[in-house]
Amino acid sequence: MSNTSINDNEVDIVIAAINSDLEPFMNEWRPVFSQFHLIIVKDPDMNGELHIPEGFNVDVFTKSDIDRVVGSSTSILFSGYSCRYFGYLVSRKKYIISIDDDCIPARDTNGDLVDVVAQHIANLQAPATPFFFNTLYDPYRKGADFVRGYPFSLRSGVTCALSCGLWLNLADYDAPTQALKPGQRNSRYVDAVMTVPVRSLMPVSGINIAFNREVVGPALFPALRLAGEGKLRWETVEDIWSGMCVKVICDHLGLGVKSGIPYVWRRERGDAIESLKKEWEGVKLMEEVVPFFQSVRLPQTAVTAEDCVVDMAKSVKEQLGKVDPMFARAADAMGDWVKLWKSVGSSSPGV
Amino acid sequence: MSNTSINDNEVDIVIAAINSDLEPFMNEWRPVFSQFHLIIVKDPDMNGELHIPEGFNVDVFTKSDIDRVVGSSTSILFSGYSCRYFGYLVSRKKYIISIDDDCIPARDTNGDLVDVVAQHIANLQAPATPFFFNTLYDPYRKGADFVRGYPFSLRSGVTCALSCGLWLNLADYDAPTQALKPGQRNSRYVDAVMTVPVRSLMPVSGINIAFNREVVGPALFPALRLAGEGKLRWETVEDIWSGMCVKVICDHLGLGVKSGIPYVWRRERGDAIESLKKEWEGVKLMEEVVPFFQSVRLPQTAVTAEDCVVDMAKSVKEQLGKVDPMFARAADAMGDWVKLWKSVGSSSPGV
Numbered sequence: 001m002s003n004t005s006i007n008d009n010e011v012d013i014v015i016a017a018i019n020s021d022l023e024p025f026m027n028e029w030r031p032v033f034s035q036f037h038l039i040i041v042k043d044p045d046m047n048g049e050l051h052i053p054e055g056f057n058v059d060v061f062t063k064s065d066i067d068r069v070v071g072s073s074t075s076i077l078f079s080g081y082s083c084r085y086f087g088y089l090v091s092r093k094k095y096i097i098s099i100d101d102d103c104i105p106a107r108d109t110n111g112d113l114v115d116v117v118a119q120h121i122a123n124l125q126a127p128a129t130p131f132f133f134n135t136l137y138d139p140y141r142k143g144a145d146f147v148r149g150y151p152f153s154l155r156s157g158v159t160c161a162l163s164c165g166l167w168l169n170l171a172d173y174d175a176p177t178q179a180l181k182p183g184q185r186n187s188r189y190v191d192a193v194m195t196v197p198v199r200s201l202m203p204v205s206g207i208n209i210a211f212n213r214e215v216v217g218p219a220l221f222p223a224l225r226l227a228g229e230g231k232l233r234w235e236t237v238e239d240i241w242s243g244m245c246v247k248v249i250c251d252h253l254g255l256g257v258k259s260g261i262p263y264v265w266r267r268e269r270g271d272a273i274e275s276l277k278k279e280w281e282g283v284k285l286m287e288e289v290v291p292f293f294q295s296v297r298l299p300q301t302a303v304t305a306e307d308c309v310v311d312m313a314k315s316v317k318e319q320l321g322k323v324d325p326m327f328a329r330a331a332d333a334m335g336d337w338v339k340l341w342k343s344v345g346s347s348s349p350g351v
Numbered sequence: 352m353s354n355t356s357i358n359d360n361e362v363d364i365v366i367a368a369i370n371s372d373l374e375p376f377m378n379e380w381r382p383v384f385s386q387f388h389l390i391i392v393k394d395p396d397m398n399g400e401l402h403i404p405e406g407f408n409v410d411v412f413t414k415s416d417i418d419r420v421v422g423s424s425t426s427i428l429f430s431g432y433s434c435r436y437f438g439y440l441v442s443r444k445k446y447i448i449s450i451d452d453d454c455i456p457a458r459d460t461n462g463d464l465v466d467v468v469a470q471h472i473a474n475l476q477a478p479a480t481p482f483f484f485n486t487l488y489d490p491y492r493k494g495a496d497f498v499r500g501y502p503f504s505l506r507s508g509v510t511c512a513l514s515c516g517l518w519l520n521l522a523d524y525d526a527p528t529q530a531l532k533p534g535q536r537n538s539r540y541v542d543a544v545m546t547v548p549v550r551s552l553m554p555v556s557g558i559n560i561a562f563n564r565e566v567v568g569p570a571l572f573p574a575l576r577l578a579g580e581g582k583l584r585w586e587t588v589e590d591i592w593s594g595m596c597v598k599v600i601c602d603h604l605g606l607g608v609k610s611g612i613p614y615v616w617r618r619e620r621g622d623a624i625e626s627l628k629k630e631w632e633g634v635k636l637m638e639e640v641v642p643f644f645q646s647v648r649l650p651q652t653a654v655t656a657e658d659c660v661v662d663m664a665k666s667v668k669e670q671l672g673k674v675d676p677m678f679a680r681a682a683d684a685m686g687d688w689v690k691l692w693k694s695v696g697s698s699s700p701g702v
Contacts, residue, residue: 109460132641133553135515135610136522136537143539145532148525148584149554149591151637164486171487174499181496186487188494190543197551202484203500233499240500259486286502290483 006121010094012213013117014039014087018080018101018231020048027053028104032115039087041066043231045079061086069344075332076340080229081206081236082222088213089344095124096217097210100233103264106168109189119262120163120210123193127157128256130198137192137260160195161216161255162246165208170266172205174283175234178272193260198251201293204243207233208264211246215255218305218341219246223333224326226281232270237282241330244293249308252298288323292316306338313338357472361445363564364468365390365438369431369452369582371399378404379455383466390438392417394582396430412437420695426683427691431580432557432587433573439564440695446475447568448561451584454615457519460540470613471514471561474544478508479607481549488543489609511546512567512606513597516559521617523556525634526585529623544611549602552644555594558584559615562597566606569656569692570597574684575677577632583621588633592681595644600659603649639674643667657689664689 013036015022022040026033030053037057042050044063052058066078066086078086084098097120106114126140132154139146139155146155171186178184196202211220224241250257296315302308313334320327364387366373373391377384381404388408393401395414403409417429417437429437435449448471457465477491483505490497490506497506522537529535547553562571575592601608647666653659664685671678 133547133551133610135517135553135556137541141539143535143537145522145524145528145535147554148523148528148556149588149594149637150525151641152634153638154641166486171496172499173496174501177496177499184494184496186494188492188542190488190541191539192541192543196484197548199550200484200548202486203498205486205499237500243500259484283503286500287504290502290505 006118008035011036011117011121012039012087012091012093012096013037014041014084014091014096014098015101016081016084016087016098017042017050018046020046021051022101023051023053025101025104026056029099030055031113032105032117036117037093039091041078041083041087043080043083061090070340074336074340075329076222076336077225078222080231081233082225082238084206085220085222088217088220089340091213094212094214095121095210096213098206099264100207100266102269103167103208103266106189106263106265109191114262114264116165116208116262116264120165123163123258124160124210124212126160128160128195128258129154129157130195130251130256133197134194137194138258141193158254158256159212159215160258161212161250162204162257163210164202164204164257164259165210165262165264166190166260167207167266168263170268172207172233172266175272175275176280176283178234179276182272189263191261193258196247196257196259201244201247201290202257202259203240204246206239207266208262216246216250216305218309218338219249221309221334221337223330223337225329227326228277228281230275232275234270234272235275237285240286241289244289245309245312245334248293248296248298248312249305252302252308253305285324285326288320292320306341309334309338357469359386362387362468362472363390363438363442363444363447364388365392365435365442365447365449366452367432367435367438367449368393368401369397371397372402373452374402374404376452376455377407380450381406382464383456383468387468388444390442392429392434392438394431394434412441421691425687425691426680427573427687428576429573431582432584433576433589435557436571436573439568439571440691442564445563445565446472446561447564449557450615451558451617453618453620454518454559455618457540457614457616460542465613465615467516467559467613467615471516474514474609475511475561475563477511479511479546479609480505480508481546481602481607484548485545488545488611492544509605509607510563510566511609512563512601513555513608514561515553515555515608515610516561516613516615517541517611518558518617519614521619523558523584523617526623526626527631527634529585530627533623540614542612544609547598547608547610552595552598552641553608553610554591555597557590558617559613567597567601567656569660569689570600572660572685572688574681574688576680578677579628579632581626583626585621585623586626588636591637592640595640596660596663596685599644599647599649599663600656603653603659604656636675636677639671643671657692660685660689
C-alpha cells in the first residue's frame, strides 16, 4: 500500500455481535484491531452473555442502550445484522470500519496477513476518480498512475466516502446462487481497488466496509427490512438498499465509492437451501428497486448527506410506496434515521 | 479461464509493423499466434525490407496495397501506428486482435505464459454487464458469479464488442507521466477483467486490444491525428479518440466493453522527455474532447455502428470543429472511413 498514516483516534471498528461467543473472532483479529477503539453492538434479539476476550479497547452496547438512546418512537429496528448501525450512530470518529463476525483476516498472494484497517483507510484517504475510468485501477496506489488519455483536469479526483471490501472463501452470493453452487468458493485474490464510476449502481455488501462517517454517515442506515428477514446474510437486503442510497448520494454530492481490496476470509454459515424461501422476496424487490435508483435525481438544494436522505425518502415514498408497503416503511425509517442522527450526534460524546 | 472454444477461422491477428525487423517479436509470440491467420501492415512511412520469420500463416500489406485499395481521395492517413486500421479494413473475420510490435507475451502470477488470444476471445464470447457493477469482476469467469443484490433481470448481460487488455513492465502512460517517473514500471498483475459501466468513459489503448469486427468494426478508425504525431505511442491519440467513439457507440447500441486481462509485456521504447513537446498537444485536446463525449447523444435512428459513426462525425464537426481544425479533419476522416468500410467490405474477400 501507499504510505497511509492512520491516526488511531480517527477510527472506530464496529462489530455486530450476532453470535454470543466473539472470542475466536476477536482473537483472530487481534493483530489488526488491538490498537483501535471497538464498538460492539449485541443483537437485541440475542439472549445469552457476550464472550469478549481481554486486551481490547472496547465499548459494548446492548438492547438496554439501544432502548435508552433510540426509544420506541421510531420505525428503525436494530435487530440482527442491523444492530451495527447503532454503532454507527454513537461513534464520534471520522472513519468507521465494520466487519461481519463470521469473517477472519485473509492472506494476500504472498501469504501475508491483510491489514484490513490500513487498506480501508488508504482507500478512504486517497482520492476517488468517479468521472473517468482508469484502466490501471486506483491511480494513487504505489506503482500505478493515470494512463495515457486520462484528462489532466480530472486527475486530482474527489473525496472517497465509502470503501467496499471483498471476501475470499465464501463470497457474498445470494441464497439461490449458493444453493445452486454449494461447492463454490472464491479463491481469486484480485490485487486491485477501483472507483465505481458515477451513475453506476452496485450491490454494496455490509460484510466488510469502511466509510467516512463525517461525510456520509447519515446515509448508512437499516431501512429496508424483509418480512422474513433472518440471521443469515443472504436473508437480508438492508445493506444493499442502503448501498444504493449512498451511491446515488455520493454521485449527487461529488464523492467517490471504491470497491476491491481489502479482502476478508469468510467462514461458512447457514444452509442456503433453507434460506431460499425467504430470499426470493429480496430478489424480487431488486427488480423494482434498481430502475428507481437509476432514475432518481436529488434536488440542488440537497447539499449534505442528511438533506439527501430526507429527499430520497420522499421519492421512495412517492414512487415505490405504492408498489409495496415495505418501501413506505423504508422511507419512514430513513426519515427517522436522520432525526436520530441529528439528536444523538448533538448529545455528549459516547452517548 | 472458462472453457473458451475458439474457431481459428474466426480470428485475425493484426500487427502494425512500425519496425522492419519483426523476427524477435514474431518468435516470442509463436506459441500463441502460430495457429491463427496474421495480417501484417507495414507502416507506409517506413522504408527497408520487413523481416518475418517462417512458419506463420500471414498476409503482408504495404503502401502499394493501401494506395490500391484506398486511393488518394480520402482524408484517412494510415501512417505510423495507424497502419493497423488498414488491416481491420481488409479482414473478413469475426474477431480481430491487435498487439503493438514492442510487446511480448506476459507471464501470469503462476509463471505461465498468458495466451492473449484465448483470453481476449473469452472476454468477447462471454456477455458483458454494463448496466450494474459486479463487485467480484467478471461474473462469467470460472469461480466467480453475481453477488447478492445483483438484479436477476440483468444477469444475462449483453454482447461484448471490445476487449481492452493491459500491460506489464512499461505501462501505457503519457509522455509527461513517463518523463516525471522514468523508473516507473508496472509489476502488478491484476487477475481480473470487468465490464466498463455504461456512460463511463475510458482511455482505450490500441496496444493490446480485441474486438468483434462484425459488430463494431466500423467504429475503430484512425481519425484524430496530431500535427506533431510521431512513431511512439505517447505521441499518438488516434486510439484514445476512436476509443471514446466506440465506447459511446457501444453504450448507444447496448453493447459491452471490457477492460483487464490479458496482459502483454511491453518493452522500452523511446525517450519520453524528447516526446514532451509533441505530447502536450494531445493532453490539451483531451480537455475539450472528454466533455464532448460525455454529453453527445446519438439519435434513435442510428442502429448500426456505421450509422453511429456518421452521426457522431456530424456532432464532432458541429460542436468541436470550431474549437480546433484538427477535430473537423477527424470528422471528415470518420465519414470517409464509413464509406471505405462499406466499399472495401463489399469487395471480394482478401481484397
